[in-house]
Amino acid sequence: MKKDKDGKPIHPLRSVRDWKAWLKTFLPVVAWLAFGVLITAWMFAYVDLSPKVESNLFFSNEDPQLKEDTEIRRIFSQPEQIIVSARGDLHAAEYYEKVRELSEDFLALPEVFTVQSLTHGPDDVEDALKSPLWQRVVLAGEEASFVFLFLKEQPKEDVIRRIEKICEARKAPGFELMISGGPHIVEMIRRNLFRDLKVFSATALALFSLTLLFLFRSVWIVVGTVAASVISSTLTLIVNQVLQIEMGFLTANLSTIVFVLTLSHISFMTADWKQIMEADSNQENAGWKAAFGTLEAALWSTGTALLGFLSLFFVQAKSLRQFGIAGAVGVLFALFGAYVIYPWFLNCQKQSPNFFQAAPNAGGKIAAFLQRGQRWIFAICGVLVCVSCFALNQLNTDPSLFTYFQKNGDLRNGLEYIDHHGGSNPLNIVVSDPENPELNTREAMRKMWALHEALEKDPAVGNVVSTPLLLAEAKRSPLTFLMTNELVLDILGSKRFGDVAKYFITEDRKQALFTLRMNEGALQEKRLLIVDRIKGIVQSQNFNVDLVGGVFMLQGRLAALVSTSLLSGGALLNIVILAITFFLARSLRVSLAMLISLYFVPIVMFGILGWFRVPLDVISAPAVNLALGMGVDSMIHMVVFIKRKKMPIGKWDSWAQASSYLLEPIFWSTLVVCAGFAIFMLSTFPPTQRFGMSVVIGTILTPFAALFILPYLGGAEFSFFKNKNKRPRVK
Missing domain, CATH: 1.20.1640.10 (Multidrug efflux transporter AcrB transmembrane domain)
Structure with a gap:
């Protein structure tokens, strides 16, 4: 055997x-x-x-x-637009020919139904300089002109790539091309985000694994x-x-x-x-x-x-x-x-592996130190909260589109250049005149022209395109002074002129559209406040504001909803935490302590972002949910540990033992998450950098809330005359 x-x-x-x-x-x-x-x-x-x-x-x-x-x-059948800026010598014949060839290339795309440029609109450069319409639409001073692409529908990714290929092929010394417009900006954000998610998610996974191996062996x-x-x-x-x-x-x-x-x-x-x-x-x-x-x-x-x-x-x-x-x-x-x-x-x-420890009995020594210094650590956290509260009003939840691209990068420089010469983000306002039901009369046109000029004076507004501007351009032609406004509008609304009138005034002439190109670079206040100011300008000119839309408006509303969702989600979280903690601990004091401890994380996190003027965009906003999730998890484990050990929930001894026991897992998760997300800050895409940084900040703050603030508020006796020898010691 x-x-x-x-x-x-x-x-x-x-x-x-x-x-x-x-x-x-x-x-x-x-x-x-x-x-x-x-x-x-x-x-x-x-x-x-x-x-x-x-x-x-x-x-x-x-x-x-x-x-x-x-x-x-x-x-008004408003089409999607992409703007291409062509820098060069406007008065050179070679430049004019290159703009013509570029415009023809764009017109050859089946998704493009018309193009407006220096060669497809005004007669020549001199005509554009004299025109009230073309000098606003296609000229960027004396050093560049714009090519507008009007698309049949929202462009797909392949359409944007074909437009980019055309620009790359036509680019030459003395003929620098830059692309802007809502569809292109959104595509650039999507493309950068997708690239970073693939690269940095894989890298973060590798760092997670190495950190876990280092800790757990x-x-x-x-x-x-x-x-x-x-x-x-x-x-x-x-x-x-x-x-x-x-x-x-x-x-x-x-x-x-x-x-x-x-x-x-x-x-x-x-x-x-x-x-x-x-x-x-x-x-x-x-x-x-x-x-x-x-x-x-x-x-x-x-x-x-x-x-x-x-x-x-x-x-x-x-x-x-x-x-x-x-x-x-x-x-x-x-x-x-x-x-x-x-x-x-x-x-x-x-068998239990030899987990990482900085020194023999390091966990016990750290826990003992934390308990002895609990009051001072709590005081420091309180100071952080107070300082952060002063910075909350500086938190930028409605950042400019330029903050999505690297500063001094080629793409951002191009976008800023286009924005500086007439704006880049559309805002549409539909108006009606209570004094003149039909807007084709001479008096109505005079009032709309005054409104047009008033809107262009606002610092947040670049260029404005409207019905009176189209009419002023049309009346530069001979014999049009003999025509009525209605006849000119009928001609502009014909197929010969690309139905241009229907984009700015209704057939019954009761409503008109003003298209504003807003300055993203000059964005110093929230978009909705700017929109309210623009509406005030319209009303001051005795017009009714019937409708407001455009990407600029939608961005403002989205930013407001993100802020509101954080508040409404926090209100629901208050109720849930109070209910769950009270059910587990049967203690109102512990419930309130947990609620206060949890709020420490987002308040200080937002305060840091506010002090350093870090934008909170829609991509980095989910970092708050992640930090709160980790905080809730740690705190509930603290309460359940005390309950499972059948210790009194309101005593310092109970919280001291819970802190000592849960110190290691909270430290492990904090170290692993920080190691993985720190790599995101090496990205060249700013939203990815901000997401990684926000996660790291929130993760570092979570242990302070769970191990220091909650035990102190939940178990301390708040007596400065208490004999220190009665305080528990950790062996």
Whole structure:
């Protein structure tokens, strides 16, 4: 009979039992890894990961914010526009010929129905300089001219690329070309975001893995964490595709958010598993015991995050509603990955590894230091909150489009040049005259011309195109002085002149459209305030403002909705946290302490962004949700730990033990998340930089809220005369 290494006889069925035990332990791991590979391959093959934004700028056709803009498009058939700036010597014959060739190339595109340029509009350069219309529309001083492309519909990605190829082919010394316009700007943002997501998400995943390996010193834990997080993120993207939720600017970072939420659950489970293994290294199914031990806190934190995301469903913006639904799906899959997949990998680690520690008994020493200095750390956090409150009003939630591109980069320089010579962002205003029901009379035209000049004087307005400007241009022709305004408008509305009149005045002549090209570079206040000022100018000229639309207006409304969603989501979070914490702790003091502690994170985070004038755009805004999710998770685990150990919830001893126990998992998740997201700050795309920086700031602030502020508010006796010897010490 065969013997083992100790000389004992091996039972004939022992090898069979060992084989069955091996299958029971490792077969689920192999199955989950195979499943992860398959669904990841399926996702890359069938899920469209490219962010999409259309001309309605994040809004759906049913959103009330878009109704006025949709009505303007219906009445005046406003086409999409792309602007190309051509710098050179306007008076040179070679320059004029190059503009003509460029215009013809654009007209050859089937998606372009007409072009306005120096060669397709005015007779020549001298005529453009004398014209009230063309000097505003196609000239940029004496050094450049504009080529306007009017498109039949919202251009797709391939149309933008063909326009770029034409410009690249026609570019030459002394003939510098730069592209602008709403569709091109949106495409550049989408393209940069998609590129960074591919490059930096993969790099961040590698950094996550290396940091986990450095901390845990266990291949099984690292592989399990990565597998659970990747599967959770992948399933989230697949289900959102099934729910027809498109990948937008807000949902572009969703997979990263799900990855971090999964990692947060795993950190607390691994800490519980470590305690189990240190107590008895021969424990069977220690991974599942740790999972069941932390499941209650995970369920409560998942419920809180779920309600936080679902609160966005009631916001009147398509992108925010979709982000709320997609985030809710991601929260559920994060719980699934951590508590259904990860324990199988944790069971494969048969002994507690030598986790990283800076020094022997470092955890106990740090915990003791934190408890002794709790009051001072709390005071420092209070000072940070007070200082941050002064900077909240400086937070820029409505940044210029130029902040989406690298400063002094070629693309931004080109956009700023075009914007400086007449503006770049359209704002449409439909007016009517209560004194002159029909706007084709001489008096009505005189009033509209006065309004036109008043609008051009506003510092936020570049150029203005309107009916009186078209009429002034038409009356430069011989014999038109003999024609009535109505006859001239009829001629301008004919096919011969491209139906130009119908874009600016209705057939019944009761409403007129003023198209303003707004200066993005001069944006010193919120867009909605500028729009209100523009409406005031219109009303001061005795006109009614019937409709307001355009990309400039939609951007302002979106920025307002993002700010409102943060406030409304915070209000719902208040109610949820108070209810959940009171149910768990049966203590109003602890509920309020948790609420105050949680608000420390966004207040200081927004304060830092405000002090340093960092724009909070729609791409970096989800970083707040991620930081709050980690904060809620840590705090609920603190409360559940005290409850599970059956300690009094209002005593300092209880919170001291909870802080000591949860110090390691909170430190692990903070270090891993910061290491992964810090790489985003190396991007050349500013929104990606701001997203990474915001996540790192929020992640660093979370431990202060969970380990210092909450224990102090929840357990301290607030007595300056208390004997310090009674304060608990950590061995």
